Amino acid sequence: MTTTTIPEVVVLRLPLYVRVLAALEGRGQGVVSSQELGTLLHATPAQIRKDLSYFGRFGKQGRGYQVSNLLKELRHIMGIDREWSVVLVGVGQLGSAILTYGGFAPQGFNILAAFDADPSKHGAAIGNVLVQDIAQIKSEAQRLGVHIGIVAVPVSHCQRVVDLLVDCGIRAILNYAPYQPTTPPGVWVRDIDPVVALQSMTYHLKTAEDQW
Amino acid sequence: MTTTTIPEVVVLRLPLYVRVLAALEGRGQGVVSSQELGTLLHATPAQIRKDLSYFGRFGKQGRGYQVSNLLKELRHIMGIDREWSVVLVGVGQLGSAILTYGGFAPQGFNILAAFDADPSKHGAAIGNVLVQDIAQIKSEAQRLGVHIGIVAVPVSHCQRVVDLLVDCGIRAILNYAPYQPTTPPGVWVRDIDPVVALQSMTYHLKTAEDQW
Numbered sequence: 001m002t003t004t005t006i007p008e009v010v011v012l013r014l015p016l017y018v019r020v021l022a023a024l025e026g027r028g029q030g031v032v033s034s035q036e037l038g039t040l041l042h043a044t045p046a047q048i049r050k051d052l053s054y055f056g057r058f059g060k061q062g063r064g065y066q067v068s069n070l071l072k073e074l075r076h077i078m079g080i081d082r083e084w085s086v087v088l089v090g091v092g093q094l095g096s097a098i099l100t101y102g103g104f105a106p107q108g109f110n111i112l113a114a115f116d117a118d119p120s121k122h123g124a125a126i127g128n129v130l131v132q133d134i135a136q137i138k139s140e141a142q143r144l145g146v147h148i149g150i151v152a153v154p155v156s157h158c159q160r161v162v163d164l165l166v167d168c169g170i171r172a173i174l175n176y177a178p179y180q181p182t183t184p185p186g187v188w189v190r191d192i193d194p195v196v197a198l199q200s201m202t203y204h205l206k207t208a209e210d211q212w
Numbered sequence: 213m214t215t216t217t218i219p220e221v222v223v224l225r226l227p228l229y230v231r232v233l234a235a236l237e238g239r240g241q242g243v244v245s246s247q248e249l250g251t252l253l254h255a256t257p258a259q260i261r262k263d264l265s266y267f268g269r270f271g272k273q274g275r276g277y278q279v280s281n282l283l284k285e286l287r288h289i290m291g292i293d294r295e296w297s298v299v300l301v302g303v304g305q306l307g308s309a310i311l312t313y314g315g316f317a318p319q320g321f322n323i324l325a326a327f328d329a330d331p332s333k334h335g336a337a338i339g340n341v342l343v344q345d346i347a348q349i350k351s352e353a354q355r356l357g358v359h360i361g362i363v364a365v366p367v368s369h370c371q372r373v374v375d376l377l378v379d380c381g382i383r384a385i386l387n388y389a390p391y392q393p394t395t396p397p398g399v400w401v402r403d404i405d406p407v408v409a410l411q412s413m414t415y416h417l418k419t420a421e422d423q424w
Contacts (some may be wrong), residue, residue, distance in 0.1 A: 003400035004216055006415075007320075008254060009254075009334075011412055011415050011416070012412050014411070014412060014415060015407075015408040015409075015410070015411035015412050018411065019408070061228075076412055077415065077418075078411060078415045078418070079417060079418030079419075080411050080412035080414055084410075084414060086416070087395055092309075093305070093308055093309040093312055094214065094309040094313070096305055096309075097304075097305040097306040097308075097309045098406075100305055101306070101406075103390045103407055104334070104406070104407065104410075105408045107411070109407065109410055119219065119298070121329075122376055124218075129252060140323060140411060144293050147417055148410065148413070148417075152386070171420065172407055172410075172413040172414070172417050174406060174410055176412075178315045179366075180231075180335075185418065188413045188417075189410035189415050190412060190413055192384060192404060192406055192409060193410075194310075194315070194316070195227075195315055195316065195319050195321065196227040196228070196231070196314075197403075197404060198296075198316075198319075198384075198386055198402070199226070199227035199230065199290060199292050199323055199384055200223055200224050200227050200231060200291055200361065201290040201360070201384040201386075201400045202292055202296060202384070203218075203223050203289065203290045203291055204223070204383075204384065205291060205296070205359055205360075205384050205400075206289075206290070206291030206385060208383065208398070
């Protein structure tokens, strides 16, 4: 384990390593080469070796990586072998869908509370979570020991809500608004933006059309 | 314009170039250096120059890039200076949120039809889109000239729905199910997976905790 700075692009790739390794483990594969990992992750073997070298010496020269061991180590390094407490802000249609989405809890992300500014929503229970007044967020976040905030509010409210989460001591924010909020150093934001994903496919559609 | 193969990592970065350039144009900036673009995109100036060199000669040595010109060219290269026809499959809570989300149409992505297997949903109008029987998708997709499919069904249905979209001639799929469907060559899939985004932040949270 090391405290040197890991390039953010490497950090962003780690979940994909875990996903691929979990699939390999699931089908009983014991060892994987950097070549095979490269194919699965659309990277060169040299890139794979370089990525993993940031975290220690996993592979033996010419022998590949032990799948289960590498997976377990990466999970630990990434902090995903434990539980994290999450709050949601914004209980519109998107927020409701997030609260009822079954994919977070099995991965250790527990949404413990939800907040909205609209009084008509307060007291509602959605997916086992109680919707509370946004005015309560600071005391609740501190009482619950919250690590992560999910923002599902309109663009016009995004920055204000992010500021509020930061003020609550939250340092990791998953942002569904198509807006890049500014945050102080030491706070991480990831954007879920379907338009960006669509725009990275139209290049291929257009290129294919141009070639016909 | 070129038909050489552009590395997929570069294609994935293009929407971020567009977003950053649009913000620069919005505040009236005429010229941008590879240094400044690198700072905004968390990449080295050399990486920026290499990325853009795939698409032609945009910058003049030592003079930087013309913001408006580069933005316009990239939009054209990416095929986002035009309209694309989209269908959605799966009109649960997530699908409904997608249909009422206001961010697609202004970027040229027009959701023209939605499909679900549940008869109780057929005929409903959500966000100006009519929900139709999934059995109609092939004829409707061909009638509407659809380019892109959005998948918002449970994991257990994901592969079957993706196969159906491919069978409709659709070659770009935005997948919200936390499952990697297999597709034939020439079909592109992008996953919207909030768990992957969360997992790329816990590394930082954990590292910060470890250092205290």
